[in-house]
Amino acid sequence: MVTELLEKYIWLIQKFIAAGDKGMTLKELQKAWSRKFGTDYARRSFNNHREAIADVFGIGIECDRSSNRYFIRNSSEISDSEAGIAWLIDTFTVNNMLSLAKERLSGRVSVEDIPSGRKHLAPLMNAMQENNIVEIRYRKYGDTSPETRRVHPYGIKESSLRWYLVGWSEERGSCRVYALDRIERMDVLPETFRMPSGFDIDTLFATSFGSYLSQAPGQTIVFRAFGKEASYIRDLPLHHTQTVIKKDEKSTTFSIFASPNDSLFLEFLRHGPKIEVLSPENIRSGMKELVSEMYGLYEGR
Numbered sequence: 001m002v003t004e005l006l007e008k009y010i011w012l013i014q015k016f017i018a019a020g021d022k023g024m025t026l027k028e029l030q031k032a033w034s035r036k037f038g039t040d041y042a043r044r045s046f047n048n049h050r051e052a053i054a055d056v057f058g059i060g061i062e063c064d065r066s067s068n069r070y071f072i073r074n075s076s077e078i079s080d081s082e083a084g085i086a087w088l089i090d091t092f093t094v095n096n097m098l099s100l101a102k103e104r105l106s107g108r109v110s111v112e113d114i115p116s117g118r119k120h121l122a123p124l125m126n127a128m129q130e131n132n133i134v135e136i137r138y139r140k141y142g143d144t145s146p147e148t149r150r151v152h153p154y155g156i157k158e159s160s161l162r163w164y165l166v167g168w169s170e171e172r173g174s175c176r177v178y179a180l181d182r183i184e185r186m187d188v189l190p191e192t193f194r195m196p197s198g199f200d201i202d203t204l205f206a207t208s209f210g211s212y213l214s215q216a217p218g219q220t221i222v223f224r225a226f227g228k229e230a231s232y233i234r235d236l237p238l239h240h241t242q243t244v245i246k247k248d249e250k251s252t253t254f255s256i257f258a259s260p261n262d263s264l265f266l267e268f269l270r271h272g273p274k275i276e277v278l279s280p281e282n283i284r285s286g287m288k289e290l291v292s293e294m295y296g297l298y299e300g301r
Contacts, residue, residue: 005052005122006056006122006125008037008049009049009052009053009056009057011036012049012053012061013053013057013059013072015029015032016061016070016071016072017072019071020071021071022069022071023064023069023070023071023072024069024070024071025067025068025069025070026043026046026068026070029041029046029070055129056125056129059072060072060073120163120165120180120183120186121156121163121180123186123188124153124156124165124180124186125156126188127153127188128153128154128155128156130192131152131192131193131194131195132153132188132189132190132191132192132193133150133151133152133153133170133189133191133192133193134150134151134153134165134167134186134187134188134189135148135149135150135151135186135187135189136148136149136151136165136178136183136185136186136187137183137184137185137186138178138182138183138184139182139184140182141182146184149169149170149171149172149176149178150169150170150171150189151165151167151168151169151170151176151178152167152168152170152193153165153166153167154166154167154168154175154195154196154199154201155167155199155201156180157177157201157205157211159210159211160210160211162179162180162181162211163179163180163181164177164178164179164180164211165177165178165180165183166178166201166204168193175204175213176213177211177212177213179211206218207241207257207258207259208258208259208261209239209258209259209260209261209263209264209267210261210263210264210267211263212259212261212262212263214259215259215261216259216260216261217259218257218258218259219257219258219259219260219280219283220255220256220257220279220280221255221256221257221258221260221264221277221279221280221283222245222253222254222255222277222278222279223253223254223255223256223268223275223276223277223278224251224252224253224254224275224276224278225251225252225253225254225271225274225275226250226251226273226274226275226276227250227251227274229271229274229275230247230251230252233252233254233271233275234252234254237256238254238256238267239256239257239258241255241256241257241258242254242255242256243255243256253278260282260283260286265283265286265287265290268287269287269290269291269294
């Protein structure tokens with residue numbers, strides 16, 4: 001039910017973005033709704049959906065009383081200024097298009113099988129809106145059985161095509177990150193919690209790399225990328241703090257400010273000899289050790 005509502009919210013947002021500044025009358029919207037969903041669309045339902053869209057996405061559908069036309073102010077700028085909202089809208093759009101095209105374009109569309117745990121997204125967003133505690137059965141990698149956790153859902157985060165729940169674990173007494181695809185069951189409880197004042201998920205992960213919460217202070221890490229890899233990394237930064245230090249014909253030197261963790265080392269390794277970590281020495285030495293271990297796996301064979 002919640003998923004169906006979200007799809008309808010996305011559809012409404014898309015219709016108003018397509019209509020631009022001129023917007024739509026309620027009658028025009030009702031005709032489009034009837035063609036899409038095969039049901040009548042009451043004014044009360046529309047007003048309820050407007051309120052929900054404002055709460056969930058932070059997008060206001062306004063009404064010009066002089067013409068009785070509804071519109072989203074500066075709708076053309078949503079993709080530029082609200083990257084997270086635009087990404088969510090695009091995700092729902094692409095998923096819907098792929099579902100509709102599955103039969104018509106059989107054998108012509110290929111997507112990765114990603115264990116994203118999308119089924120938990122809608123209930124989580126609903127729980128976050130009402131500040132309800134959730135109880136999850138969570139199986140960590142390497143564990144033989146799941147553990148039950150009561151979590152205050154502070155927020156959700158996407159990283160490397162996977163969704164994560166970020167929240168306060170009552171059992172652990174600290175803020176934790178849970179991969180949605182590792183949640184075997186989730187129940188939204190009637191009990192509520194109080195959000196910490198000023199909480200901001202982007203601030204929480206400001207120096208983190210990937211989905212890990214920072215366990216060590218951030219460091220300025222300098223690395224050099226060679227050839228085409230430099231252009232690739234410039235277009236798709238490794239971290240939101242990435243800046244270009246210098247550039248020549250053969251390479252580009254970048255810097256990021258992040259807390260080192262396993263994911264960061266593996267990201268550097270993913271680029272092979274096309275990246276060289278220059279500083280600090282502890283990161284450079286860590287890369288040397290990893291490369292040496294890898295060499296040992298293949299030596300003598």
